[in-house]
Amino acid sequence: MATTLSEAYRDHPLHLHQIIPLDFSSIRTLPDSHAWPHTEEDDDDNDHGAGSCIPIIDLMDPNAMELIGLACEKWGAFQLKNHGIPLTVIEEVEIEAKRLFALPADRKLKALRSAVGATGYGRARISPFFPKHMWHEGFTIVGSPCDDAKKIWPNDHPRFCEKMENYQKQMKVLAEKLTHMIFKILGIKEEEKKWVGSTKHSEAIQLNSYPCCPEPNRAMGLAPHTDTSLLTILHQSQTSGLQILKEGAGWVPVHPHPNTLVVNTGDILHILSNSRFRCALHRVMVNSARQRYSVAYFYSPPLDYVVSPFVLDDSFLPRFRPLSVKDYIGVKAKNLRGALSLISTI
Numbered sequence: 050m051a052t053t054l055s056e057a058y059r060d061h062p063l064h065l066h067q068i069i070p071l072d073f074s075s076i077r078t079l080p081d082s083h084a085w086p087h088t089e090e091d092d093d094d095n096d097h098g099a100g101s102c103i104p105i106i107d108l109m110d111p112n113a114m115e116l117i118g119l120a121c122e123k124w125g126a127f128q129l130k131n132h133g134i135p136l137t138v139i140e141e142v143e144i145e146a147k148r149l150f151a152l153p154a155d156r157k158l159k160a161l162r163s164a165v166g167a168t169g170y171g172r173a174r175i176s177p178f179f180p181k182h183m184w185h186e187g188f189t190i191v192g193s194p195c196d197d198a199k200k201i202w203p204n205d206h207p208r209f210c211e212k213m214e215n216y217q218k219q220m221k222v223l224a225e226k227l228t229h230m231i232f233k234i235l236g237i238k239e240e241e242k243k244w245v246g247s248t249k250h251s252e253a254i255q256l257n258s259y260p261c262c263p264e265p266n267r268a269m270g271l272a273p274h275t276d277t278s279l280l281t282i283l284h285q286s287q288t289s290g291l292q293i294l295k296e297g298a299g300w301v302p303v304h305p306h307p308n309t310l311v312v313n314t315g316d317i318l319h320i321l322s323n324s325r326f327r328c329a330l331h332r333v334m335v336n337s338a339r340q341r342y343s344v345a346y347f348y349s350p351p352l353d354y355v356v357s358p359f360v361l362d363d364s365f366l367p368r369f370r371p372l373s374v375k376d377y378i379g380v381k382a383k384n385l386r387g388a389l390s391l392i393s394t395i
């Protein structure tokens with residue numbers, strides 16, 4: 050039985066060609082492998098979405114909990130200010146991400162994620178589900194970042210490790226605070242949330258880089274997906290690109306605001322809330338002028354935790370069958386977009 054995220058991924062190997070990113074620094078024209086078909090739907094969606102935006106919520110607002118509940122129901126996402134994470138902690142992690150992605154390809158490839166691995170440098174995990182490649186490179190941290198960082202910087206890794214570990218610690222505290230608020234909104238009993246605040250949760254950090262692209266309108270930074278997590282806390286560098294799909298409004302841009310983090314609900318919270326909270330389908334567009342960076346922190350229950358909609362009263366009808374976090378990761382590893390339907394009871 051897998052007890053760590055790394056062990057969960059070990060059961061779902063990828064081919065190496067599905068892992069190695071393009072050497073973007075040497076490319077001047079968009080290769081056919083990275084050219085995505087343009088659909089009219091995209092144009093329509095973008096026109097509609099431009100007028101709306103996800104709510105910005107102040108964590109110090111006395112009504113923050115209620116506002117978070119409404120945002121999760123309507124959007125599955127919100128931007129959070131006064132979140133308590135010192136600006137320097139975020140800035141330092143962005144500096145380290147930039148330092149990493151600026152390295153020559155052969156240095157980054159020293160920490161290439163293995164076919165059965167969860168951590169290291171590589172393409173997005175969702176890549177195998179799409180016929181075209183994404184204009185993206187990533188670095189995944191599960192547990193300590195030091196083993197991978199040492200491969201890249203044999204003598205100069207402590208700074209990277211320290212900043213990432215500090216970020217992870219601070220994000221955990223924020224994620225716990227948000228989870229307590231969200232579980233309160235859902236009316237969840239004490240015994241169901243014992244794991245929150247313990248060391249038993251699952252977590253991962255994903256550093257993302259979207260290099261400048263010669264033909265951004267034909268490329269895709271990160272293809273549409275929902276996160277598998279309970280919730281995700283995202284820092285984006287001051288460059289737009291993230292979009293969230295909103296029914297009736299199309300792809301809505303999530304523009305960066307200073308000192309603000311994006312929070313989105315993942316599949317696990319969607320299941321626990323019996324579909325009351327949306328899980329936001331999101332994607333990332335690229336541009337020709339500025340490289341974009343983001344840092345995602347994924348927070349989930351322990352891998353052996355059985356995910357099942359919280360029963361609220363006798364007439365409650367669960368919309369999903371129970372399964373462990375580890376098993377849900379397995380279902381999703383085979384069916385990116387169909388995982389929720391596969392465990393649906395209706």
Ligand SMILES: O=C(O)CCC(=O)C(=O)O
Pocket residue numbers: 255257271276283285290291331333342343345
């Ligand atoms: O780069 C972004 O803004 C989003 C990243 C993301 O969706 C992910 O890492 O799952």
Ligand SMILES: [Fe+2]
Pocket residue numbers: 274275276331
């Ligand atoms: Fe995501």
